[in-house]
Amino acid sequence: MNAVHEGLIIANHGYRLVIETVDGRSIPGTSRKSLGSVVCGDHVQWQASADGAGVVIAVHPRTAMLARPDQRGIAKPVCANLDQIAVVGLMQPDSGVLTTSERARIDAYLAAAEMLSIDALLIINKIDLLTPVATAHAQKKLTPYRDAGYKVILTSARSAAGMGTGMDELRAHLAGKRSVLVGESGAGKSSLTQLLLPDRDIRIGELSTRLERGKHTTTVAMLFRLPGGGDIIDSPGVREFHLGTVEPSALAHAFREFRPHLGNCRYRDCRHLSEPDCALSEAATAGQLSPERLESYRAIVLGDGRRSRHSGD
Ligand SMILES: Nc1nc2c(ncn2[C@@H]2O[C@H](COP(=O)(O)OP(=O)(O)OP(=O)(O)O)[C@@H](O)[C@H]2O)c(=O)[nH]1
Numbered sequence: 001m002n003a004v005h006e007g008l009i010i011a012n013h014g015y016r017l018v019i020e021t022v023d024g025r026s027i028p029g030t031s032r033k034s035l036g037s038v039v040c041g042d043h044v045q046w047q048a049s050a051d052g053a054g055v056v057i058a059v060h061p062r063t064a065m066l067a068r069p070d071q072r073g074i075a076k077p078v079c080a081n082l083d084q085i086a087v088v089g090l091m092q093p094d095s096g097v098l099t100t101s102e103r104a105r106i107d108a109y110l111a112a113a114e115m116l117s118i119d120a121l122l123i124i125n126k127i128d129l130l131t132p133v134a135t136a137h138a139q140k141k142l143t144p145y146r147d148a149g150y151k152v153i154l155t156s157a158r159s160a161a162g163m164g165t166g167m168d169e170l171r172a173h174l175a176g177k178r179s180v181l182v183g184e185s186g187a188g189k190s191s192l193t194q195l196l197l198p199d200r201d202i203r204i205g206e207l208s209t210r211l212e213r214g215k216h217t218t219t220v221a222m223l224f225r226l227p228g229g230g231d232i233i234d235s236p237g238v239r240e241f242h243l244g245t246v247e248p249s250a251l252a253h254a255f256r257e258f259r260p261h262l263g264n265c266r267y268r269d270c271r272h273l274s275e276p277d278c279a280l281s282e283a284a285t286a287g288q289l290s291p292e293r294l295e296s297y298r299a300i301v302l303g304d305g306r307r308s309r310h311s312g313d
């Protein structure tokens with residue numbers, strides 16, 4: 001009889017899987033086609049095949065799963081059973097602002113975590129590149145996130161004698177959880193992963209100098225066990241992250257700091273776009289709410305850029 005084993009998927013290249021066995025070995029595997037996509041973070045049952053590989057025969061029920069639309073707009077699962085989304089963003093080196101696209105990406109991921117009922121962490125990386133003036137300005141720009149209750153960690157993967165900056169704080173907020181690192185290609189997700197896992201050899205990209213963008217070095221999501229407990233999933237960078245179709249009421253609720261104002265608009269079904277006597281518009285005008293966060297919310301409701309191409313996984 002062919003014994004059934006438990007396992008954890010730590011990488012998936014299409015149907016080619018890497019399975020971590022209960023005794024901590026990594027073995028190659030495939031899955032029965034009828035199971036659909038099996039992704040990083042899936043808890044599975046597998047059987048050994050003649051060549052020593054594993055064949056996944058069942059996937060245990062998933063909790064929070066991160067999905068991204070593919071180039072045809074169809075949601076494609078990236079990783080499963082998450083406790084936390086850790087968004088890696090960059091601020092402009094000489095001004096300390098978030099570009100509109102960076103802000104849109106960060107706010108969409110934070111809202112996604114909220115809608116999945118999992119934790120979110122905002123990591124601002126490459127702070128070694130910020131001028132002192134930009135650093136001060138960056139702190140101001142991050143206030144709305146901190147006020148909304150988000151943990152914001154400033155990091156550099158390239159300073160302090162190879163130890164990085166902000167790494168102890170980052171480690172503390174990853175401990176005991178399964179987190180996925182997300183953000184644009186070149187943001188430094190793999191560089192941070194490498195610092196967290198000094199014994200591993202993780203591929204880190206070059207930046208294309210012309211575009212100052214990453215080159216999509218990481219092509220599949222990969223899960224690593226953290227020395228202090230917990231798992232980190234390094235994922236491929238994406239230019240834009242879209243939530244897909246989402247109800248304005250659910251979305252407004254996913255912007256944490258909007259909650260105290262919800263229910264105070266003139267219209268009960270207010271979408272908080274340009275309706276008269278909208279409590280969110282008024283709060284933004286009165287300085288009680290970040291106009292930029294409201295702008296991000298509106299861009300998602302209006303589906304800005306939804307048809308543009310996705311890169312990465
Ligand atoms: N100055 C500076 N450079 C960094 C920092 N973190 C990463 N880099 C550089 O940025 C480039 C991209 O880093 P990666 O870690 O490959 O970025 P990534 O987010 O994994 O990119 P993808 O895998 O393409 O999604 C590399 O040249 C890194 O050395 C940092 O904190 N400061």
Ligand SMILES: [Mg+2]
Pocket residue numbers: 189190191203204205217218234235236237
């Ligand atoms: Mg990478």
Ligand SMILES: [Zn+2]
Pocket residue numbers: 265270271272273275277278279280281
């Ligand atoms: Zn409103």
